[in-house]
Amino acid sequence: MTLSRLTSRRKHELAGWLFLAPAIAYLLFAFALPIVYNLMLSFEQTSPATISSLTAPFAGLGNYRFILNDPTSRKAIANTFWFTVGSLAGQFLIGFALALLFSLRFPGRTLGRSLVIIPWLLPLIVTGVMFRFLFQLEGGAVNQVLTSSGIVHHGADWLDDPNLAFWTILVANIWLGVPFFTLLLYSALQDVPTEIKEAAIIDGASPWQRLRLVIVPIILPVIEVTLLLGFVFTVKVFDLVIGLTGGGPANATQLITTWSYNLSFQQFSFGEGAALNNVLLVLALVCSPIYLFLSRDSLRRSSGVNP
Amino acid sequence: MRVKRSRALRWLCTLAAAAALIFVLFPVYAIIVGSFESTNTLFSGTFYWLPHAATLDNYRTVVQAQSANVVTSLVVGLGTALLALVVAVPAGYALSKYRLRVTVVLVSSLLIAQIVPSIVLATSLFIVFHWINLVNSYLGLIIADGTYAVPFAILVLRAFLFSLPNELLYAARVDGATEWQSFRLIVIPLARSAMITVAVFAFLSGWGDFIFALTILNGSGIEPITLGIYTYLGNYSTDWGAVMAAGVFAMVPAGIVLVVAQRYIASGLTAGSVKG
Numbered sequence: 001m002t003l004s005r006l007t008s009r010r011k012h013e014l015a016g017w018l019f020l021a022p023a024i025a026y027l028l029f030a031f032a033l034p035i036v037y038n039l040m041l042s043f044e045q046t047s048p049a050t051i052s053s054l055t056a057p058f059a060g061l062g063n064y065r066f067i068l069n070d071p072t073s074r075k076a077i078a079n080t081f082w083f084t085v086g087s088l089a090g091q092f093l094i095g096f097a098l099a100l101l102f103s104l105r106f107p108g109r110t111l112g113r114s115l116v117i118i119p120w121l122l123p124l125i126v127t128g129v130m131f132r133f134l135f136q137l138e139g140g141a142v143n144q145v146l147t148s149s150g151i152v153h154h155g156a157d158w159l160d161d162p163n164l165a166f167w168t169i170l171v172a173n174i175w176l177g178v179p180f181f182t183l184l185l186y187s188a189l190q191d192v193p194t195e196i197k198e199a200a201i202i203d204g205a206s207p208w209q210r211l212r213l214v215i216v217p218i219i220l221p222v223i224e225v226t227l228l229l230g231f232v233f234t235v236k237v238f239d240l241v242i243g244l245t246g247g248g249p250a251n252a253t254q255l256i257t258t259w260s261y262n263l264s265f266q267q268f269s270f271g272e273g274a275a276l277n278n279v280l281l282v283l284a285l286v287c288s289p290i291y292l293f294l295s296r297d298s299l300r301r302s303s304g305v306n307p
Numbered sequence: 308m309r310v311k312r313s314r315a316l317r318w319l320c321t322l323a324a325a326a327a328l329i330f331v332l333f334p335v336y337a338i339i340v341g342s343f344e345s346t347n348t349l350f351s352g353t354f355y356w357l358p359h360a361a362t363l364d365n366y367r368t369v370v371q372a373q374s375a376n377v378v379t380s381l382v383v384g385l386g387t388a389l390l391a392l393v394v395a396v397p398a399g400y401a402l403s404k405y406r407l408r409v410t411v412v413l414v415s416s417l418l419i420a421q422i423v424p425s426i427v428l429a430t431s432l433f434i435v436f437h438w439i440n441l442v443n444s445y446l447g448l449i450i451a452d453g454t455y456a457v458p459f460a461i462l463v464l465r466a467f468l469f470s471l472p473n474e475l476l477y478a479a480r481v482d483g484a485t486e487w488q489s490f491r492l493i494v495i496p497l498a499r500s501a502m503i504t505v506a507v508f509a510f511l512s513g514w515g516d517f518i519f520a521l522t523i524l525n526g527s528g529i530e531p532i533t534l535g536i537y538t539y540l541g542n543y544s545t546d547w548g549a550v551m552a553a554g555v556f557a558m559v560p561a562g563i564v565l566v567v568a569q570r571y572i573a574s575g576l577t578a579g580s581v582k583g
Contacts, residue, residue, distance in 0.1 A: 011486070012405070012486065013405070013407065015405075015486035015487070016401045016405035016407045017401075017407070018397075019397035019398060019400055019401035019405070019490070020397070020398050020401045020402070020407070020409070020413070022393060022394045022397065022398065023394050023395070023397070023398035023413070023457070023461055024413070026390075026394050026450075026453065026457055027413075027416060027417075027420065027457075027458075029450070030428070030432075030450055030451070030453060030454050030457070031416075031420050031423060031428070031454065033431070033435065034427065034428045034430075034431035034432050034435065035423065035427065035428075035431070037431040037434070037435060038427055038430060038431045041430070041431065041434070051434055051437060052437060052438070054434065054435075054438050098327055101320060101323055101324055101327070102324070104317075104320050105317065106317040106318070106320035106321045106324065107317065107318070107321050108321050108324065108325075109320075109321075109324065112324040112325075112327075112328055114565065114569055115328055115331065115332065116327070116328065116331055117565070117569075118331060118332065118335060118561070118565065119331060119334075119335075121511065121561035121564060121565060122335075122515070122557075122558055122561050123514065123515030123516075123517065123533055123557050123558070123561075124515065124517060125515075125517040125533045125536055125537060125557075126338075126515075126533075126536065126554045126557050126558060127334075129338070129536060129540070129550055129551070129554050130334045130335070130337065130338045130554065131334060132540075133337060133338060133341055133547065133550075133551065134333075134334055134337055138352040139349065139350070139351065139352045139353055139354050140354060141333075141337055141354045144353070144354045175330070175331070175334070178331070179331075232421070232422045235424060236424040236425060236426075238425065238426060238517075238518050239517040239518060239533075242517070242521075242537070243536075243537070243540070257424060257426045260426050260430070261426055261429075261518075261521075261522070264430045264433075264522075265430075265433075265521075265522055270430060270434065273430055274430055274431075277424075277426060277427040277430055278427075280424055280426070280427060281423065281424065281427050284422050284423065284424055285419065285422060285423075287422070288418070288419050288422055291418055291419075291422070292415055292418060292419075295418055298414070298466070299411055299414050299415060
């Protein structure tokens with residue numbers, strides 16, 4: 001009896017492992033292997049000839065030294081920083097405002113809510129192309145609105161002026177990310193208990209006080225996760241910039257991702273590209289402890305059916 | 308009086324929402340209008356708010372040149388969805404219903420995997436694929452595109468399967484069902500809505516992928532629509548009409564999802580990122 005129970009438990013555990021096997025194999029091949037290999041590459045002296053041989057001579061810290069001294073890499077790192085800060089600020093403010101708006105009752109709110117997610121569903125390269133069309137110097141809708149309404153006399157060169165191009169990719173990325181913030185914050189607002197909101201009204205709190213003192217504290221965990229995921233998305237942005245500006249003019253919109261692509265796939269300096277990749281990876285992973293902490297309830301959760 | 312004022316307020320909200328939606332939808336509208344313009348109009352230096360001398364020329368160009376690419380994108384999207392389901396459904400089940408020591412480690416890895424930027428993976432995968440002959444192959448591209456969808460898919464299914472009553476699984480066991488039978492006959496049928504969410508997401512990510520297509524496929528052989536658009540952008544002159552018509556083609560699945568499967572998107576997004 002004990003023996004058969006033991007074997008059935010062992011069988012159960014084995015089944016669990018078998019169900020996990022494809023996922024573990026996939027994670028090892030598609031994530032662990034490339035990350036480890038990228039680390040190795042970053043210490044190698046690569047050349048176009050070494051691509052087919054999987055390993056190249058050891059280069060020590062040479063690739064990292066290159067990245068730290070390369071003006072374009074430094075520019076790309078700085079751009080990525082400001083791009084992320086600007087995007088998150090814009091996406092959060094607009095997304096939160098829309099989430100609040102859509103949680104009010106008004107005619108057409110359901111339709112509006114479903115249309116607002118469109119930007120988030122489109123292929124990113126299409127979004128890049130779309131904004132390139134809108135922000136053209138001549139024949140672009142943006143310049144046409146600005147000149148015909150008399151705000152400016154001559155259209156601005158949004159894509160080819162180094163002082164403006166960065167703002168263009170920022171606007172495009174905010175447009176792209178707002179739906180995500182709206183959707184997540186909207187669903188958090190729906191979870192705020194009505195009694196609490198009503199109690200605050202009875203206590204005579206103004207709408208601003210209700211928002212600041214009642215609603216925001218309740219949905220704070222969702223705000224944190226949303227900002228965190230927004231950060232992760234923004235640090236990764238690539239397609240959008242390639243479609244819009246290709247990193248130019250004069251590297252004004254060069255991000256870590258686009259410059260890493262350029263180093264590896266256009267200059268075939270895979271070692272230097274890999275070193276820059278690791279800078280990006282560290283930046284992105286800085287927030288992973290926070291993410292794991294915010295997800296701690298889900299991590300521990302289990303509803304097992306062990307025999 | 309009060310009723311009147313609140314009604315006015317509601318319409319004010321509608322107005323505000325409409326204004327916001329103009330900003331959200333206008334870029335999409337502009338590319339659709341642009342896709343019907345002739346090359347002459349597009350290079351005339353004026354943007355027309357409604358199609359000016361509408362033509363189907365751009366679509367003719369794109370249908371001729373990009374039909375094969377659309378099929379490629381479909382195959383890649385469907386392949387990514389299949390990969391996500393095959394990997395994620397059993398894994399989501401094991402991570403929610405089995406008490407395994409590896410669960411915490413694995414779920415943490417999945418959360419972190421979502422953070423890893425694609426360019427980091429693309430650089431290495433390109434060389435690794437080169438070595439094992441997966442460059443320029445559907446399989447290689449689908450494996451790479453799975454990196455968008457698989458971690459998310461497992462987390463969504465795990466979150467969803469928590470709500471599956473344990474009693475069902477106990478009952479199956481009492482009736483003598485094997486582990487595999489419980490999975491196939493109970494878990495899979497009941498997880499259908501989460502599986503649709505996951506499949507839709509995975510399809511859209513495979514369909515819309517650009518970075519892996521750009522890096523892992525090097526120009527010969529298969530080319531998805533996203534890469535086709537990029538090629539039209541060109542180095543010297545952009546064929547705007549073709550770019551926009553191809554862009555409209557690339558938006559079609561998003562439009563279908565919006566009409567047909569929107570509730571799966573909204574529910575999946577919240578399940579995967581907040582509660583998962």
